[in-house]
Each structure stands twice: as structure tokens, then as C-alpha cells.
Amino acid sequence: MPTAPTRILFIGDLVGGLGRRTLLGLLPGLRAAHAPTFVVVNGENVAGGLGITPKIADELFAAGVDVITLGNHTYHRREIYPYLDDHDAILRPANYLATQPGHGHCVVERDGVRLGVVNLSGNVFLRAGRPAFTEVDSILGRLEGKADLVLVDIHAEATSEKVALGWYLDGEVTAVVGTHTHVPTADLRVLPKGTAYITDVGMTGPRGGVIGVKKEQAIESLRTMMNVRFDTSEEDPWLMGVLVTADPDRPGRALSIEQLLVPWDGTAPAAD
Amino acid sequence: MPTAPTRILFIGDLVGGLGRRTLLGLLPGLRAAHAPTFVVVNGENVAGGLGITPKIADELFAAGVDVITLGNHTYHRREIYPYLDDHDAILRPANYLATQPGHGHCVVERDGVRLGVVNLSGNVFLRAGRPAFTEVDSILGRLEGKADLVLVDIHAEATSEKVALGWYLDGEVTAVVGTHTHVPTADLRVLPKGTAYITDVGMTGPRGGVIGVKKEQAIESLRTMMNVRFDTSEEDPWLMGVLVTADPDRPGRALSIEQLLVPWDGTAPAAD
Amino acid sequence: MPTAPTRILFIGDLVGGLGRRTLLGLLPGLRAAHAPTFVVVNGENVAGGLGITPKIADELFAAGVDVITLGNHTYHRREIYPYLDDHDAILRPANYLATQPGHGHCVVERDGVRLGVVNLSGNVFLRAGRPAFTEVDSILGRLEGKADLVLVDIHAEATSEKVALGWYLDGEVTAVVGTHTHVPTADLRVLPKGTAYITDVGMTGPRGGVIGVKKEQAIESLRTMMNVRFDTSEEDPWLMGVLVTADPDRPGRALSIEQLLVPWDGTAPAAD
Amino acid sequence: MPTAPTRILFIGDLVGGLGRRTLLGLLPGLRAAHAPTFVVVNGENVAGGLGITPKIADELFAAGVDVITLGNHTYHRREIYPYLDDHDAILRPANYLATQPGHGHCVVERDGVRLGVVNLSGNVFLRAGRPAFTEVDSILGRLEGKADLVLVDIHAEATSEKVALGWYLDGEVTAVVGTHTHVPTADLRVLPKGTAYITDVGMTGPRGGVIGVKKEQAIESLRTMMNVRFDTSEEDPWLMGVLVTADPDRPGRALSIEQLLVPWDGTAPAAD
């Protein structure tokens, strides 16, 4: 049994090489400051803005990331398909079809604590083979007795789906954290029955763009309604995440959720 | 010329009778604490969750609201149509068709300061007759020389549209504030050229529901995929807004933007 | 074994009371002319344009309709929910959730021939809990050995989904007939492996409206972008359907598919 | 004044090289059989399934096509942008933004008859800067006195928009023909006030695919919900179009509309 409370650091969608470098640059300092037991990262935009590659996933795991979650851009890169099947700790939404590469939940263990992570996709404005709300019931059933804490990443556009899922799982899991919009929300809190909740964690990468894209290109696209090439912005890198602290007195529940919005000055950490 | 800096209090979508009462209950205290020159309120959900009526609009104006903005639920109540045409200070999105009731911008004056307010609808996932980005150019042209400060309420679902509009108008207006998702975002700041920005201000009303709806009903709807009657939640009222302070040294620009997330204890203010 | 070839008369979405009367008025003549073994009718719009009631379903069955299929308007009327569970021969899309009222396939028998009917919903632009393409595999497995002929009603908006389903099931079922757009298509044919196909059968009801709605109201809605009340048109009733003839030499396959586009003069049939 | 009635041959979306070859292969025979005064072709999918190039447009005009209309794939190929501005007789939807390349209507003259052609995009499920219904009013105003006949190509997904536009323009133009779904409809007729109408003309190209795409790829995409590469099918080429005959007794109105669904045997016409 751990003497310090268990902490989960969850970091929002890494966008492009800048997002990856921002994470790698800031993670040692965040570890020193917050001593997270687990680090979970959404990586659906890390490969040039769309998808993820085996090389990048390996790099993230090597940097100490425990679990990578994904979202609607999961399958942008074909080379990740077998990797998704072969590696337990990288997840695509659980409510995708069983025949799609990969799987949607896993359990990782650190310091004698077992963390279950579940990745879900919203069904409004997004394409997922099964409904999130019924799928999560089934997965929580399968996780029963196998995880001490459970974190759910709900990757969705509509605030209604995310807020409702938070209420639905209040008291059932340790945390429900939203991703996908790339904008952090100001509604984080521990819900009445002990589940930490936030509608969107935000993204990690160029805050100086438009949810990751060069701002000039995003504006031109919206102004002209023409096809515009989108590149990843390189301006103003920030890491956006939350730190969830487990409640030592209530198994599987959260004591607190704190928001981490951290600019990166571009300095890589000293080699350890 | 005002001696104190001009402040604009903008308050997110009032939801139902509880949203209205929360505003009326908290406004005197907010006035006392922040001395806003102008109060602007989004009222698209104030009549039972959908739309607004003349009676409620009158009540809001009587309480000292300077401008009411609206959104996709503008036309839910037929009795508001002539009111929208007859009253300058209630706005529906400017990029709706010219033939639709009402208008999309106005100028109000307090203490010798003229505030232009523009209401826009996003075009992604929402139905608006004209594109927001070209419409706003035309309206800002018409406001030139007629307003000292300009606030834009961009009522939209997609974060990309709102963030891009903020960048597009940076240096052109005093503030770009987003509405519609009913969840406040944690990205408020003054952009480099002096425009205050936030992706979503949030809502004013029952935080204990799902973006305004009773949480049990919202969950049932998502779990069962059946038609479920939606009622306005009555749980846990909060006011959500932002306070924009004009920059005394840079005409038309913002000095700061602060977030107001205020629970209401249900006490009506003492009669003044 | 039947001496005459088995024929299935499939009739597109009945719209409103006029659609119901058109069917009842024309069915005796169609029976006389074509001697269909089975009559299958899509009834998702028969109750005032939206949904169906037990009373109307009873009336259709009493008139000799063998199976009623439905679609996205299935659950508009609450009173039909228990009826959907209690009656085998009224179907809602099979790829809705198992928890939703009703079921998605049935087998009916006439003259010693067993007809399986499957109702599916498209997944593009429409909300269905499961994908049509995987669901249909599972249902055809369950029907194996239990039906001599199988007809699939794919209720969908996108032509791509419907055409693809026709190709996918070619050689597997007797007929794939599309519904939902209310406009009959001119692409009916027997596909190479023996499955009769049409992208959309059309509707039965007021051809003088806009897919069932009074044309003045539909035009006003599109021109003004305002909320307009929709009533069912009463102009120019037509019955739209197809007649599928089973191939006596190839079990479960179709010999032909013919289009029936029949105006109704408003005369009820003489009592039999 | 022409002695024979004026006829307009309108041909639905050419899909890929096969679509182009099918048109070129069949056009001489269609000219011989029907003596159309004007030939109008939708070319939005002619360049490998998406868009059009200057070279192909030149080839179509050289083959005697009078006007090319387009749709949602107009801007897929960048090299067409200046061509759209420089050539009167190639149209993109008129209700796109004025700043987008090209224009949405033109007048061509043959045998002393002036044909106005208008290209519109639907607003439901498709992205167009302005509403079709108000735009068409403005264009018909500009065409007044400048065209003897007017044909409108409404490129749209939803049947409601197309049927409503037909009714809206009945008596105002010679023909309203729908495109985009790639499936021909069986509802063609001359409406009561003299406007020829069809909801969709269909496509010209591989009927053996799924609205133009190889059927195996389309099925795989829908079954697996994975990203699947789409190639243009090469199976079973057909030309789909309509022949509208002007009414010699009612200026600007139609006498008849006939459907042309013609398989192509792959034989190029003898050189003339």
C-alpha cells in the first residue's frame, strides 16, 4: 500500500512534433513537482497533427508514459495498426468495432496500484461503431476486481455527451476526462460521489495556432471556404493536463483534480 | 472621458427560470464588486430552456442589462419576433438572413462610452444563412466611428471557428467571447494585439444538470437512444461570465479579461 | 410448393392519412392485377406524417398487409412501444439497440412459403446504435434455414450505403429495397447473383407536396430559414412500390423486380 | 426562330475516365437520335472521381458540350481555378461565395436560342456560402430578358431541397434537374406550370460500382469503418441523362422531359 496518495497525470492531445517535444521537455519537471504515479497521454494528433506512429509511441513509452489514448484520428497512419494490436498500453476508443485494430482498455500497475484506463469515443458528430454509454457498462464489468483506480478518456465533440458521462459514472470510476476539442475547460471538479471530472483537458502543443493548425491557414479556410492545406503551428507551446489524486479513504474515488496549463520555453530537460 | 476604466460584464446563456433568477440574484453583488459599465447577457435559453419572451426580455432590461444576445434558439418562441425588430438592444446572430426577424448588432452608450455589440453564429454544425467571417467584416465597417469599444458574441459549437475568429479579430475589436456549449473554457486571455478572448463563457443556471437539462433525462436519452422529454434542471445554480476591462491607453483594446464562476445560494437581493 | 411464382409487393413509406387511404384504396386492384403472395409496407410516416399508432397498424394488418417496416420515425408515438414488442410482424430497424422497443426481423408464411423480412437503418446522417453491415450478417445467420425468401428494407439517406448494401447482399437475399428519401429511383434491377435491388421505392401519399409536407410550407422553411409548421400535404396521391418475383429455379433469388407508380383517384374500393 | 423544337440534353455527373469515355462514345449517337440543341454536362467527378482539369474541360467543350456544371468537388483540383474564372460556360454553384473562383450562371446561344444555365448547391449536408433559394431569385432577376430558356442544376443531397426547389421554380424556368446522389430517380415530369423536373439525373460512368467507387472498396469501408482507399470503378459503364424539350407554344416552358439510361459497349465512335 502506497504511503503517498496515488496521482494520475493526464495530458491532453499531443499535437505534432512540437506537442511531443513540449511533453518531453516538461515531463521531468512535472514529475519532480507532482510525483505522479501514472502518466496517461492522448496521442491522436502527435504524428504531424494526425495519428501516431510506432516510433513516436515507443518514444512516449520510453519517456515514462504509462498509457497512450487515442481518438478519431487513430487510424490515420497505417503503420500503427499492428502496433495497436500488439501493445496493451496504447488504446483506441473501446466503442469502435471489435474488428478494428487495437483495443479500448487496459490495466497498468505501478507501486502496487492497478490503474484501469478506458478510451471512449463520443457518438454525436463522430463516427463510432457502438454507443459509448452501453460500451462503458460492459468494460467496467470486465474491469471489476482487476483495477484499483479507473480513468476514462471520453474523446468527444459535444459537451452534452461528456457532461452526461461524467454524471453517469460518478461514483463508478476515479476520473472521467474529456479530450478532442483541444480547448481546456474551466469546469473541473470532483463530482458528489467521488469521480474527478473535466469536460476537456485541452491539447499539448501550439497554443498560438487554431487548435493546432497554423492560424493563418485556419482563418483562410473559414474566410474563403476553399480547401486550404493545414500545417501544424509552431507557435507558443503549452502543455495542458490535469492531475487527479486518488482518495486514500475511499477506494477508487478521487480526492482532487487540478488543472495544469504550462507554457514551455523550448528548453529540453537536462539529461538525467 | 471616464475616470475609471470601462468594464464590460458578459454573462453566458441564461438557462430557464433558474438562470434568470440566478442572474437577478447575483447581479447587484457583481455590480457592487466590479462596477461594470455595461452588462451583456446571452438569453437564448432563458424561456424554459429554449428561446426568450418579450416579458423576460423586458425584465432583463429592467434589471439593468444593456444588451441581450441570442443564438440558435432565437426563434423558438414566436411572440419574440416583433420584439426583435422593435428593440435595438436585443440581438440575434448577424449572419442570419436579412429577412429573418431582428438584427445582429447595436450600439449602446453609458457614461459617454459607446459599446458596439455584435452577435454571430458559427457555421459548423449550426445553420446560419451567411458565413460569420465575411459578415463580421461588413458589420465592423458599419460600426467604424460609431463605437468606442466592440464586443463580439460568437455563438458556435466548434472550437476551431471560435479560436480562429479570435485570432482574426485580434486588434480589431475589444473582445471576442464564445457561447453555446454551456461549458466555460479555461483559455481566456488578452491576445497579443489587444483583444480579450475566451472560447466559451459557459452558462448561467443549473450546473447540476447536463448543460441545463435534468441529468437523469440527458443520461437516459444517451443510454437508450430513445426520445426523452427534456426539462430544465433545478440543481446547483451558478452564474458564469467574464469581466473585460478596456485599456485606457489603447482605444478599443482590452487590458484584461477575468473569469466569473459564481454559485448562487438562492437568496434574492434585498430590494433597493 | 406453389404453382405460381411467389411475388412480394413492397410499398414505400405511407405518409399520413392520405397515404393510408391510398394504400387501402389501391390494394384490392393491385392484388387482382399482380396476385402478390406477400405485402410488405413501410409505415414510419403513416400517423400524421410521423410514426405509427396501434390502431393504424391493426388496420393495415386487417387489410392484408403481412409485414410493416419502419425507420427513423419509429418512436415518434409512444403508444406504439408495447405494440412493437408484442407483434412479430411489425419491425423497427434491427441495428437499433437491443434495449429499444421492438425487433428488426421476422418470418411470415403464406401458401407454404416462408418470407423473412429484415429492417435496417443506415448509419450516415441517421442515428442507429449499431452498424447496418455487421448487423445484417448476424441476422441472416439467424434466418438460415428458417426462411425461403428474404427481403431487406434498408431505410437510409445516403445512396452510397444503399447501393453498397445491395452489392454486399447480392446472392444472399431475395431483395434489397431502399426507403426514406420518399423519391423513387430508376435503378431497379436484379443484380448479377440474383438479388432484386432498388435504391428507393419512394413514398405512398401526396406527390403534390415536398416528400409528404405541404409544398408551400416546405418552400417557406427553406426560403426563410425560420421554423415553419409542417402539415401533411393532401395533393395528388400516388402509391409507390415494387413487385419482386421469386425465381422458381433458384431458391431464394429473384427473377424480376418491377416498379409500381400508381396515382389514386380517391375512390375507395367496393366492399368485398 | 427554330423550326424544330429546342431540346436540351442534360447528362449527370461524369465519373472518372470511364465516365468521360462513355460520354464521348455515346454522344454522337445521342445527337443523331435526339438532335439536342444544347448539351449540358455535370463534370464534378470527371478527373479521377474528384474535380475536373482544364485539359478535360477543353476536351468536353471540343466534343460539343455547351455548358459544364459542377458541385461539391469543384475545387478538388487547383489547376482549374483560373480556368473557372476565364471560361464563361463552366459553372460552379452560384450560391458559393463571390470570392471563390468561378461563377454560377451563364448564357449560351445556338440556332438563335439563348439558354441560361444556373448551377446551385444544396445547403443541407453540403457546405455553401449562401442559401440556394434566395440566390436563385437574384440570378433569375439578372437573367431576365437575356435568356429564352433557363435550366437549373441543383446539386444536392436531400430530396426535400430538390423537390421544393422544383415547386418553387415551377413556371419560372424551363427545367430544374438534380445531381449529386449519382442515382437516377423515377420522378421526372413536367410540373403543372410548365417546368421540367427530376430529383436526380444520375451519373455517367461505372454502374457496376458504388456511386462510382469500386464496390469492394465501398463495402469494405462500410463494413470495417476503416479508412479505405477509393478508386473509380471500371465496371459496366452507363450514361444517365434527361432530354428536355421546350414548349414551342409557351416561351421558356417545357413540353416534355425524357429519361436516358444508356449502357455503353465500350466502342468509341467512328472518327467523323
Ligand SMILES: [Fe+2]
Ligand atoms: Fe485531438
Ligand SMILES: [Fe+2]
Ligand atoms: Fe479528436
Ligand SMILES: [Fe+2]
Ligand atoms: Fe445556449
Ligand SMILES: [Fe+2]
Ligand atoms: Fe446555442
Ligand SMILES: [Fe+2]
Ligand atoms: Fe419516411
Ligand SMILES: [Fe+2]
Ligand atoms: Fe425515414
Ligand SMILES: [Fe+2]
Ligand atoms: Fe457527383
Ligand SMILES: [Fe+2]
Ligand atoms: Fe456531388
